[in-house]
Amino acid sequence: MKSSEATTFEEVGAGLLSAGWVEIFTLKNGSVCGLQWTPKGEQRGLLLRPIIESFGLAGNAERAKQFTDDCENETASPTADAREVGKLFWLTCLDELAISKDQTPLWVFVRIIKLGDELSTLSLTSPELANRSLVDIVAQHG
Numbered sequence: 001m002k003s004s005e006a007t008t009f010e011e012v013g014a015g016l017l018s019a020g021w022v023e024i025f026t027l028k029n030g031s032v033c034g035l036q037w038t039p040k041g042e043q044r045g046l047l048l049r050p051i052i053e054s055f056g057l058a059g060n061a062e063r064a065k066q067f068t069d070d071c072e073n074e075t076a077s078p079t080a081d082a083r084e085v086g087k088l089f090w091l092t093c094l095d096e097l098a099i100s101k102d103q104t105p106l107w108v109f110v111r112i113i114k115l116g117d118e119l120s121t122l123s124l125t126s127p128e129l130a131n132r133s134l135v136d137i138v139a140q141h142g
Helices: 003-018 039-054 061-072 082-097 103-114 116-120 134-141
Strands: 022-028 031-037
Touching: 003 022, 003 082, 003 103, 031 039, 039 082, 039 103, 039 116, 061 082, 061 103, 082 103, 103 116
Parallel strands: none
Antiparallel strands: 022 031
């Protein structure tokens, strides 16, 4: 895992904390210290996961960036369909979390949201996780 990506995890985590999406998002020396979603974060994740799946954002880092660029270049119509509303919601969430629209932060965000349920239920005292970082766990599943 590149140190720049680890730094990006910290930045995205800070956004999740400050926006009230998580109560705990802690990386300490690359080790899992905690992740706990708030009801607001759980709700946002439930709404974002179908967008991530529908638009294939989990496929690769470039796709998340291209999708975000496409969203910014569209204007919503008064008769917006569900896909258009999904795109607007995506941009709203990025703005709410102050996530950079660069490729790496978007990719980290997609992977955290996609694995939200799994990450929030990790047993932080599990022997299997004792020497693994949150960054590595997300990378393995991303």
